[in-house]
Amino acid sequence: MAWKEQHKHNTRQKILRSAAKLFTKQGFDHVGINDVMKDAGLTRGAFYAHFNSKSELYAEAIIAAAIQTGDKLNPDNPEAPSLDQLVQFYLSMEHRQGEHFRCPLAFLATDITQRDEQVRDAYTLVFKGFLKHLTAHLQRRNGDLDRTRSMQVAVMMIGGLAISRAVNDEELAKNLLISCHQNLLDH
Amino acid sequence: MAWKEQHKHNTRQKILRSAAKLFTKQGFDHVGINDVMKDAGLTRGAFYAHFNSKSELYAEAIIAAAIQTGDKLNPDNPEAPSLDQLVQFYLSMEHRQGEHFRCPLAFLATDITQRDEQVRDAYTLVFKGFLKHLTAHLQRRNGDLDRTRSMQVAVMMIGGLAISRAVNDEELAKNLLISCHQNLLDH
DNA sequence: GTCTATAGGCAGATAGAC
DNA sequence: GTCTATCTGCCTATAGAC
Numbered sequence A, B: 001m002a003w004k005e006q007h008k009h010n011t012r013q014k015i016l017r018s019a020a021k022l023f024t025k026q027g028f029d030h031v032g033i034n035d036v037m038k039d040a041g042l043t044r045g046a047f048y049a050h051f052n053s054k055s056e057l058y059a060e061a062i063i064a065a066a067i068q069t070g071d072k073l074n075p076d077n078p079e080a081p082s083l084d085q086l087v088q089f090y091l092s093m094e095h096r097q098g099e100h101f102r103c104p105l106a107f108l109a110t111d112i113t114q115r116d117e118q119v120r121d122a123y124t125l126v127f128k129g130f131l132k133h134l135t136a137h138l139q140r141r142n143g144d145l146d147r148t149r150s151m152q153v154a155v156m157m158i159g160g161l162a163i164s165r166a167v168n169d170e171e172l173a174k175n176l177l178i179s180c181h182q183n184l185l186d187h
Numbered sequence C: 001g002t003c004t005a006t007a008g009g010c011a012g013a014t015a016g017a018c
Numbered sequence D: 001g002t003c004t005a006t007c008t009g010c011c012t013a014t015a016g017a018c
Helices: A002-026 A033-039 A044-049 A054-073 A083-090 A093-097 A117-138 A143-166 A170-185 B002-026 B033-039 B044-049 B054-073 B083-090 B093-097 B117-138 B143-166 B170-185
Strands: none
Touching (some): A002 A033, A033 A044, A033 A054, A083 A093, A083 A143, A083 A170, A093 A143, A093 A170, A117 A143, A117 B170, A143 A170, A143 B117, A143 B143, A143 B170, A170 B117, A170 B143, B002 B033, B002 B054, B054 B117, B083 B093, B083 B117, B083 B170, B093 B143, B117 B143
């Protein structure tokens, strides 16, 4: 019966991939369970064989979205880009558009504040991982300074992208991303 | 018939105040027209005598929320606090809690990306006003440098507050706000 | 585990009385 | 302008056949 469990696991992963994609694109309230299941090639009824609620799915999807791209941040990964390369992509108009990649920390920042404990826990976990990776990239001063600096860098990246996505003015959005990038280069 | 128009104007303003309060607190999707009208002391049916749609109300409410506190940012206002005082409150745990004051730029940042043109236009307008006020507060270098710096300051304030609100860890939230504040003091 | 069907509720917008 | 009543559509979650 091992193949059956494998099949269930695969289906579950497929649902999570669809959920991560749709939630980061449209936010929690504009995505129905129907949408997620349809994207995964299934129907509504099958959903509750894998998850207990839409909220539980959201919490797991945030982690899944982070994992899909977490390796890019991990400095232990030999293929990981440098911090400069990472920032360059993170604060790009391509990332703002969000066609191929959407960091859940920036795309869902204020969406999270309206959700229940388990969802906020998942977001917090991902953010702490982000900070840890940034600190490892810095590691040049003492621990406290690195921690403070990594928080400032995180805010400049996540906040800069989030606000550039909110404004309805391409030129302003571009200048915002450039200004944030410049701030990080200056240090 | 002037008093009638006055009455309609007053009612409209009351609806806008309630909308600004509820939308910044709970976001667009979790606030019904019923909730807004009840808070304003009216019933659903009366809503469409004042606004054409919920979305139109949202756009105007964002402006209203900004105006309610915009004077604090205006350097021409003799009662306006200094930039340091402004930052100190903006990046405070009290603002994060949002009991008395909620800056729509931070509280609704990613909420906006899911809305229609008129809502995003309103947000963009408010953000540009914020930048303008910050630039006036700085005005010490040449124009381009001030503009770049004001964008960085705006991202550090708005982004820092938004992320501190998203994380489910009071200690981390506090450290985030302090780190952002520190960054602004260092310049 | 996955399907179809449906329960049960909520929300935006409209109609018509006053 | 404001009210009550209602149309219409959408959603999460569950029940039961296969």
